[in-house]
Structure formats: C-alpha cells, structure tokens
Amino acid sequence: MAMKEVVLLDSWACPFSMRVRIALAQKGVDYESKEEDLLLPKSELLLKLNPVHKKIPVLIHNDRPVCESLVILQYVDEVWNHTNPLLPFDPYQRAQARFWADFIEKKTFETTQRVWATKGEEQEVGKKEFIDHFKFLEQQLGDKPYFGGDSFGYVDVVLIPFYSWFYAFETLGDFKIEESCPKIIAWAKRCMQKENVASSLPDQEKVYEFVLAYRKKLGVD
C-alpha cells in the first residue's frame, strides 16, 4: 500500500513531535503517524531519512523528508499557507518570533533535561536555570494572550509541548512553576483550551510515567 502524502515519524511523548502535530492540526493536514519508541533502538526508516541527526520528528511529504522541528514548522507554514498562519506577516514580527523560538530551542530544552534527567546538585542548578529561562519567556509574553499576540502562533506552538512535561518536572524537581511564572501557566491553560493543542499533547501523568522509565534507561535512578 502506498504511503500517505504526508507521514510523520512521531513519538507521543516527544515535545518536538508535538510541535509538528499541533502545526499539522492547525493547518487541517491529514497525515499518517509512524510511532518511534524512544525507549527502543532507532528504526531503520529514521536512520535512513535523518542520517545527520538521527532524530524525530521527520516529516515526509511526497516521499521527501524534512528534519528538525523548527524547520518543519516553517515548511508546514509555507506549504499550507491558506489558513492559520504560524509566523506573522510583518518581517519584524517574524524576526521576533524566530528569535524567541530559537531561544526556546537553545536554552529551554537543555535546561529541562537537567530538571528531569539528573538529581542532586545538578538538578538544583537545572531548576534555577529553568526558572530563569521561563522568567524571560514570562516577561516576553507579558499581558498578551499568546506569544503571537491575539492569535496562537509560531512561538506558542514551539513552547506549549513542554507543558505536557510540567508535572514530571515539578514532581521530580519538587517545585511549582506557577510560583515563579504564573502568566506562563495561565497561557498554557489558555492554549490547552484549543482542540488542536489539547488533542496533540499527551496526558501529563502519562508523560511522568514515561519520564520515570527514561530515567531508568539513562541510569539516573
């Protein structure tokens, strides 16, 4: 049987895959999800389609792979440009959105890893950095409903997947994100009221169970 026109090498708990799931949902694109199990060795298909980074997500569109979630999001936005734009139209606003997406990419993910994949002193450093980075984001959000302003856009899609890991971060790190970043929590709850977001993100407690298994795999516990 031929593959669908759009296929996603996906994994339910992977925040980067969630970004693509949200974007495809926002664009109304019908696709086939091929699940990679992050606790098992990588599939031959993944190694073949992303030989450089060997990472999901990979979007396969008309048999051609696109790798790296931020690259995929911009591709999706440009190909399916008839509805729900992710990036704003104005070049300066686009630059600002790309800047904050890049900030999340460079700073936030590494820091979240220190919160969930370590313990002891390293985890304490990670928690402090996590809060510092999210305070930058809280400040950038300000009193706007979304990072994109009045409408849910690129930076929102890039950041919201981490919300599904917040329960794991808070439980393993023994801290409450809301105490330092109440606007981020309010924003996340606002995003979760959108069907395309809620249906693309897994349950927080299910993610917590997955993280416990991942910590075991990494030898942290």
Added chain:
Amino acid sequence: MAMKEVVLLDSWACPFSMRVRIALAQKGVDYESKEEDLLLPKSELLLKLNPVHKKIPVLIHNDRPVCESLVILQYVDEVWNHTNPLLPFDPYQRAQARFWADFIEKKTFETTQRVWATKGEEQEVGKKEFIDHFKFLEQQLGDKPYFGGDSFGYVDVVLIPFYSWFYAFETLGDFKIEESCPKIIAWAKRCMQKENVASSLPDQEKVYEFVLAYRKKLGVD
C-alpha cells in the same frame, strides 16, 4: 546627529557579524558599522539592545534591534527582497537550506572553538569532529558550485565566514582542511571571488593574530 536607518553592531573578526555584512552587501544596503571590541567588556548599547544573549551581531533597523545572525539574515532577505534572494523560492529547498544553516549553527561553531580555543587531547577531539562535520558539508555541497546550487545563497552566507578563520584553525591545530575536504576549499575560493564576500571577510593572517590574543584572554596559552 541621527543614526543611519540601518546600523550594525559589528566586530571585524566575528564570523556571525561577517554573515550579516555579506547579506547587507548582497542586498546593496547602506549601513553604519559600530565596532565592538571582542577583547574588551561589552558596550552598554549591546547590553541594552540584546539583553537576552548579550551578543553581536545586532542589526538596528529604524531604531528596532534584530538579534541572532540567522534571524537577521532571514529578516534582511524579507525586507530587502528586491534583489539577490538568500533563501530559495521553493518551500522544500528553503527547508533544506534552513536545515543546513541550523546544522552549521549547532555543530560547526562549537567544534571550531575546540580547534582554536583548546590544546592537547581536547583539541585533537575537536579536530576530528571538525573534519567529520565538514565532511557532511562537503557531501551536501557535492559537485554544485554553491550550497544554493548555481547561485550563492543562504547556506553559503552562513558558512563562508569560517573560511577567514581556516588559517588559524590549521596553524593552531597543525592540520590541513583541504586534505579531507578539497571541495569545501574549492567552494570557499569560489565564494571569495565575489566582491561582496571578499570585502566582508578579514585577512586570514589578521584573524590568526586576533585568535592568538583571544587565546591569551581565555587563559589557553
């Protein structure tokens, strides 16, 4: 006196600033360069305009700052879209260009640092990684004249500034990049024949002198 419409917080030896200088030259944009001395404390203007990363380059356009070189390049390409496009028109080709620019950003810079800012075993590891990464780029370039195909484009702009550091890498690392990556060297020489590139890149031996001073500042020597 009022600032020019376009100002670049710049530094002559900084590869990221060189990217922006090339892009502005390709677009024919007249601008004022404000030099930051990388061996001195950061200027107040830089700290004010890029409070998140505190890094050059910063492009100031009509008094508004744009930070991070890849974000700036895309901004420049979108604002001055009348000539010499950096990114290709086709969404898939654009995604490929963004993928390789991201690869250079994530992998190559860190590795070059290991070559010029370390010594001993760490430097040996850096040299091996450097060659590994440039072999990926050599393979991607293939027999095309430029990464962008027949015309000089986004990935070329992102990568070529490192060429001005090659003499420093080779001298400090005691190796020859051409032995492993002859196509990269031929491509670099091809790019250097372009006036907009040659006039935006400093002399390799001057960069080497700068790198020696930087190593002293970092306490490597």
